[in-house]
Amino acid sequence: MEFEIREDRQRRVGRRLTAEREAYFQLMQQGYSSREACRIVGINIRTGKKWRNGHHSPGGTRKPVPPIHAEVPASGPSRYLREDDRVHIADRLREGAGVRTIAAELGRSPSTISREIRRNGMPLCGDASRWVYRPHAAHRRAERRRPRPKPGKIARHPELRDFIQQRLDLDWSPEQICHALRDAFPDRPEMHVAHETVYQALYIQGRGELRRELAGALRTGRTRRKPHRQATSRQPRFATPMVMISERPAEANDRAVPGHWEGDLIIGKDGASAIGTLVERHTRYVMLLHLPNGRTAEHVRDALVETVRTLPAHLVRSLTWDQGSEMAAHGSFTVATGVPVYFCDPASPWQRGSNENTNGLLRQYFPKGTDLSVHDPEHLTAVAARLNGRPRKTLDWETPAERLHKLLAA
Known part of the structure; x- marks a missing residue:
């Protein structure tokens, strides 16, 4: 590796510091430990740790510094919107372009663009009537939402879980329970779930959101999903006279x-x-x-x-x-x-x-x-x-x- 450690460690040179970072991450990608990479580049171990993990100022007077990662350029189309796609959306919105026009330019469905603006936009200065789309904030919000698995809604709300369990004990179906939730709590969205959410809480192993034995309260009594199949044909067994x-x-x-x-x-x-x-x-x-x-x-x-x-x-x-x-x-x-x-x-x-x-x-x-x-x-x-x-x-x-x-x- 062609790299020369600077002699004056006290003099900060931004371009040279960038070169040291690149050399540090290159050594890390080659399999060196953080301590060994810091020794070769000539930086303190704490500096390498800050580069990898980011850091906060002790007194809270400065903004937190995010971790430094080598950005890998996108190779081909992705099913998810990338940051440059979101920048394009924001630029075209400022120019007054429509959702369908933006979708055609990005090769996406119009519903994808409208959903992106609705989910990752934000009200301007707290005014819901003035909606603004900031691409970098929208990208960070989407990245935070993407990791899986997520905690289920039923597991996060004990009151919701108890309501569902009581109705399952009365042989109610998940769809009947979900409609009863909307009638009982019309102004509490946190108590509203889709019936598929109830089925997943019962069928998917490892969630632990509802008691496992409650699956027996469903009318089918099954503890796992069953694919739909074509019904077998039956032969008529009854002779005339019949009124059809x-x-x-x-x-x-x-x-x-x-x-x-x-x-x-x-x-x-x-x-x-x-x-x-x-x-x-x-x-x-x-x-x-x-x-x-x-x-x-x-x-x-x-x-x-x-x-x-x-x-x-x-x-x-x-x-x-x-x-x-x-x-x-x-x-x-x-x-x-x-x-x-x-x-x-x-x-x-x-x-x-x-x-x-x-x-x-x-x-x-x-x-x-x-x-x-x-x-x-x-x-x-x-x-x-x-x-x-x-x-x-x-x-x-x-x-x-x-x-x-x-x-x-x-």
Whole structure:
């Protein structure tokens, strides 16, 4: 290395001091220790430490000096805005250029530029109506925000964590909890989170933001994410005569009039037990059928007749089912109750969307692979009451019980 230590150590020469810094960092990059690099260059060990780590004045009379690092020029495009990009944004903003013009010049999306100005700009002299974008301050702010991992919002706020844990214990979904947070704390943004934040606090290992066992309170009971897969096709099992869903009244399709129900069975272990489910399309109100003796067509028909007769006539207008063999006695059911039955097309579960969704919710209480015959009618009624007491997004966060009560009162 061609480097000559100056003889007069007391005389400060800025250009020469810069050369010593460059030599010091060059030796550090070659693998020398800081002490050895300081000895070769001829500087004090404390000086090398200040160059590497920065320093503050003891009395606080001078500005803190940042650490010195060799700037590596950018090689090619980056997914993040660089400091020279931010300088270009500030210059063009002063010239009155628009966001889309600046984005085209930098080869970025207009949303990237507008988000950069909004997130890293600042009010001028504390006046929110006068927004200013300072490129170097914006770059420092972005660099401070970038390091990962960051502490989660739920972990930083014990009150928020307790609120979420209490609702999970009541079998609320993360989306229901997040909406309840906004209703309960409308003026406290620190208490607002997205439902994805709750899922990450439950699923991602190492966060420790929520109790691990609370993942079992989710309706799926899963402790990790599961990718979506295409549903397997089903073969039709029911013979004619059937009245297809295409002939169902229009008032049932648009959910404008209450009294149109969707039904299905959830099957227990080895297909030996089952529970019948009924969902009202307008209110999403749930009723469960007790089938202690099996799920033959006669057993299902008798349970349906018994349940339907407990409802007011204006709340039972039609029933929609899939083409399962348990509805082979649908004709006698219609004769006994006067309620027409409509059948879905083969392999079309979305035509009974409310019922399919409800069956998924019920699996939280009746897991797959378990014996469903052990549940007595009182337990089925309690499960239905709990489900009907949970707020639903599709009902503007009212509960099915509240919506049905309004209908009965009217």
